[in-house]
Each structure stands twice: as C-alpha cells, then as structure tokens.
Amino acid sequence: MRVERVISDENDSFPVGMRVLAVDDDPTCLLLLETLLTKCKYNVTTTSQAITALKMLRENKNKFDLVISDVHMPDMDGFKLLELVGLEMDLPVIMLSANGDTKLVMEGITHGACDYLLKPVRIEELQNIWQHVIRRKKFDRKDRDGSGSQDKPYIDSSEAAGLGNVDHNGKFNKKRKDQNEDEDEERDENGHDNEDLSTQKKPRVVWSVELHRKFVAAVNQLGIEKAVPKKILELMNVENLTRENVASHLQKFRLYLKRISCVANQQANMAAALGSVDSTHLRMGTMNGLGNFHTLAGPDQIHNAAFRSFQHSGVLRRLNTPAGVGISGLPSSGLVQLSPVQNLGNTSTYQRKLQSFVIPGNHNANILQGMPMSLEFYQLQNNRAASHVGQFPSVDNTTVLPVSSISGSLIDAGCSNSPLLGVTSNSLLLEGSSQLPTLHASNLRDSVSGFPNRSTLSDFTSIAPASNQLHGSKADIQDQAFPISCNAGKIISSAPQDWNAPKKDAPYQSNVPSCSINSLRAVNGDMAQLGQCLDQNNPIFNRNVGFDFVDPLSIKCSEGENLAMEPSVIEKEGYLMVQPSRQGIYIPDNEGENFAMEPSVIEKEGYLIVQPRRQGSYIPGNLGSLEDLASAMTKQVSIITSISCGNFFFS
C-alpha cells in the first residue's frame, strides 16, 4: 500500500506514485499538466470540472494526496474549490494560473493554498510538489506515533460517532488537528487542544450535517466567545467525538466567522447606507435553490443544474421555484411541501418535513462539512445586525416569503408557494433541525397569508421563516447556519405563537442581531451565484422579479403585528446582501419586543452575508429579543448558507 510504503521509506519512493488530482478547464493545459505530472512519476487523475473534482474527492477521501487546480474555472471558482478541499478533505492544494498578480497569489494564500504556480508550468516546479504532502504527513505521523497502523481506517470510531462519511484514511490527512496546526494555511488561529493527541487514534471526523448542526447549536448555546471545545463537546454529546475534533472544527468555524464578519461589516455599512429600500428580500430564493440541493443530496445533476442555473441565470427566481431549480426531487423530500406545514403548531409536521429533509441530507454529510454553516451562523450572530429577516414589509407584496420556505410550515400559512416554503424548510432541515422557533413559522404563515400573491414564494423567503419553523430541532438548527432562519424566526417573533422558541434560541444568538452571513462563505459556489444573481443594490427580494420570494416580514404584517421587515438582499460587489428592512414595528408578541431588524444577507465573493438591519423602531425590550432576532437572522443566514453550502457541497 502506498501508505505503508510512505511510512516506511520516508522520502525514498514517496514522491513516486503520489496521487494527484489535477483540475483545469482548459484541455490543453490539463493535458500538459497531466503529462508533466506523469513524467514526475506521480499518479495523475484529471478532470476539467471543479464539481467533478469535488465529487471524486468526496467519494473517497483517501484517494488523493494532492490537488492542483486552476484558478479560473467556469463552474466554480478555484479558490472556492481550494477552500472546500482544505476544509473537507484537508488535502494540500496547489493553485495554478496564467495570472500571477500579487493580489491573486495573496488570495490563494488566504484561501489556504499551499502553493501557487504560474502557467505555463514547468516540470521542475512540479517535481517538488510532493513536499506539501510530506509535510502534512509528517505531522500526522508524529502524532500518531503510538497509534499503530496508520492506514487503518478509523471507521469504527467514526461510525460509532454516527458521523456521516468518516474519512478512514490512514494517510496523510489523518489528524485534522495536526494538520490544522501544521498547515495553517487557512487557519489563523492554531489553538488546538492537543491534549488527547496521543491518547487515542483520532479518526478523521467528517462533519456531517447533523454533526455540524449540533456543533453550531452547542456553540450558540455557549456563545461564540465562551465556546470552548470541551463544553461544546459536552453539549453535543456525540459519541466518539473528541475534543480535538471539536477544537479543530471550532478553529475553522472561527475562521469563517472572521472572514464573514469582515465582509459583513463592509456590507453592513453599505446596507446602512442603502437603507432598506423596498424589498430587499433575502435572496433566499437562491438559497432555496441551494437548499433544494441539499435535500436533493442525491441527484448531482440537480444540484449542478440548480447550481448552474443559479450561476447563469442569476435569477433567484429560478432557484426559488423548485421546479425551476430542477429539484424535482424536492417534493419528495418534503421540502417543497413546507406549505403543508402551515401552522406553527404543525411543528411536528414541519419537523417531519425537516426530518425527511434531513435524511436525504445525510447522504450529503458533506453539505455541512464545511464549517461554513456554523461559521455563517456565527457570523450572523456576531454581526448582530438585526438579523431579522422575518419582517418583510407588507409593502412588497410579492412575496413570497422566502423565509417561509425555511419555515416551510410558516409559509404554508399563507403562501401557496409551498415550494418556497418547502425549500426553505428544506434548507432548514438540512441544516439540521434548526430549531427555529415555530413562532417563526407561524409568523410567516400569517404573513404569508397576508400576501396572496405569494404564489411564487421563493423558497427563499421561507428561509427566514423557515428557520423558525425548524422548531423541532431548535437547538440544532439554530446553530446551524441558519442564520437566516434565525432571523426569520426572530423576526417573526412577533408571532405569538411559539415565540418562546426564539427565545430559546436566544442563547445562541447572543445578541447578534446582525447575522452576517459572511460566514456563508462556505456557500461559496452557491453564494457566488447568489451574489451574481443579486443585482447591485437591488432588493433581492424583488418579489416582482418573480422570485417567489416570500417576504416573511410582509407576511407578518398580515397578522396585524407590526412586522415590517423586509429583508433586503443586496448584491454588491459580489456580495449577496440580504437586508431585511424593517418598516414598521415588529412586535413579537410573545416577547413583547419590538424588533425592527432586518437581516441583511450579504454575499460577498461567494459569501452570503446576512446582516440584519434594523430600521424603524427597534425596541429591544430585552436583550433576549434582540438575541432572538439575531438568532433568527443567524438562522436565516445559516440556512442560506447552509443551503448554499449544501448546494455547493452537493454539487
């Protein structure tokens, strides 16, 4: 076995037979690269599509030692691929480009590339790339010194842990933690606890959707500042998960959050400046598309299709409509059916949907593998921007409560656009049963009903409310990158119904009204698309655009509650900003708080940033409500993120 050989002959024959995955859309370059690599005696696999590459990598994490990828590719940005690979598989990635601008190279470094080569590539440069693999391996081995066979799959433990796809590779990327410490490519912090390093074999943990959800929930509960791996681990209560696993995951999460917050902050400023112009709906629609992907988990083509359509069409609309998205499978997954979820009271139904949703998602453990979701979620929270996606001013009529989709059930309430709802729910579901307060759902519902035109509710809209809907799995989902949902939930707080739910979520919301979905970065591909879809400063919630975006805020209004939140999604400079603009006063019945938060989702460079923006009278009756809002936002964002991520992952 190669691994064994590697272990035994440190550097002797290692470079020989090293398995490289080469990705480049240009066939000439790809052929050249392949030949060069073969000449270096590596074992080369090539593909011209990043999506295919990801698929291959995900199929078997042990299959490759190194990835070389072009920067400019039509189906996915090379940097995004780079990040994903780094996060999910922890493989060294080398970037390749004809463009050697310092800026680009810098970006490569930021995204975690272990090297950046210029085209045309020379064989001499390729002859040394094995060093990156060895470097990682060395660290692994060091830690693993006492643990016996290195290539023994850690399947057992991982399986026991109930993780999705455990990477039982005994190869280089054994210890994520080690790698994290060692290869701090994409990690700014190296705060790993290595305590248990030598105590046990640490399987490569695959952060499945479920797991990630739990993680996020735990972190939310503790508060991002106070979240320490040990406590998180306790809260998560997952067997065979070590603190180190959590620690490394947390590290990544924080990284994302950081990234997102930068973006979010910028967006926030922008958003503030922009004001909540009409309907900036969260481009949940896009999310929906994404979400759908999640549920779809299975059909790659769907994802791809949706993904692509997202990309190309730039019309969230497409995404919103499950049909458009091509997510035929949605209905089956119950995603679309959010509408049935109607009442908040139907949490169970909704949950069921979520459940069903999640199930397919399980296959895609990868969906949430990236931290992004949690990150995003966190971002949302941290950005406290009133992630208040929920309230969409009834002004905008169109509506579709994108959020609703999330809350699925919520949307049912009013919108017949279940698809949207469904989508959202799905997304939510995917995220993990976000336990968005049902309140949210109900809120949406109400709002939804208020808008008859919501037929097209984009799933997007549901996203926001959906989060609330995810009542069932409250804790989980909340943490999940459903920042969006959170917001939705929060926003909907006005809805008396399960307002408590948001409250509960509050803990993890820790006053982060602004859900900056910066962390939605993970969404990467999707988000990027989202961003593209969004017009600059155009309210994403262009209901009229056919988004079928249900404005949860508007929905709310119908209830007579002064929810006038409009999430506005603004795409600016590649940022998808969802900024719910609140018009009027959002009065969460249960809490008696007036939230005027608008979550804004900003997608920047593929990041979905949701920054709740509060306009109008925001009366933070209690911090809790604010937090709720934040959580709602966060949820929503996370949902969006997750959706995007999911999609991204799926594809």
Place this chain on the structure above:
Amino acid sequence: MERNPIRRQLAIMRQSLFDQGHVDEQFVQLEELQDDANPNFVEEVVTLYYRDSARIILNIEQALERKPFDFRKLDAYMHQFKGSSSSIGAKKVKAESTLFRECCKSGNGEGCMRSFQQLKKEYATLRKKFGAYFQLARQAGPVETASRPK
C-alpha cells in the same frame, strides 16, 4: 547531426520556428515530454490547443460584434486563450494576447479590434507552420527529439 534528409529538414523547420519567434522555451518542454510512451505528444497537444482555442476565438469574435464591448468578458476570454497559448509555447500569439488584454484593461476598443486581427493572423500562421512541421515529423518517423536550442 541528422543523417536523414527528412530529419534534417525537420530540424531546420524546427529551428526556424524558434528563430522567427513563433515558439518559445515552453515548446521545448513539450518536446521533452515526448518519449516512447508518448511518441506524438507534441502534436497531440498542439492539435488539442487549436481545437479548443478555436472556440475561444469564436467567442471573442462574437463578443467583438456586440457593442459596446464588454471588456471584462473579452479580457476573461483572452486570459483563457493566453493560458493555453503559453502552455504550448506559442510566443507571438501569446504576446498578442497580452496586448489585447492591455487594450481591454484600458477600455481601448479600437486597440482590441486591431490586436485581435493581428492575433488571428499569428494564430493562423503558426497553425500552418505546425501543420507542415508535424507532417514532416510523422514522415521522419519516431525518433528521439532533435537537439534543442539550449
């Protein structure tokens, strides 16, 4: 050093490609990759290049027909084109692509058009030369690569 007249001629042709600046060092890299396991590698790559780049050329042409010019898109296309051209060592073509991109960056539509015309010329010229070269190479039969100008 070439005993065979065909080979000799091949060597001359090859040298002229370099001397006239049509190809650069990268072409040598291609040649070096050609071996027994891969006897027609250079021709394969060049053929692939012409096949694939034709598509890009077409895209650029179409883009140039739409006014006003979408410089960003044009630049993106050209970037791609430049990447593959440099991979096979097409020196003049690559230089012209760089010029084209400069024009895009500065929004010089006229310059783009002119540059593109020139680029197409170089592109076509090189293709002809390659065509003749490979034809002769096939005639010469599999042989170790000729001496390279080092």
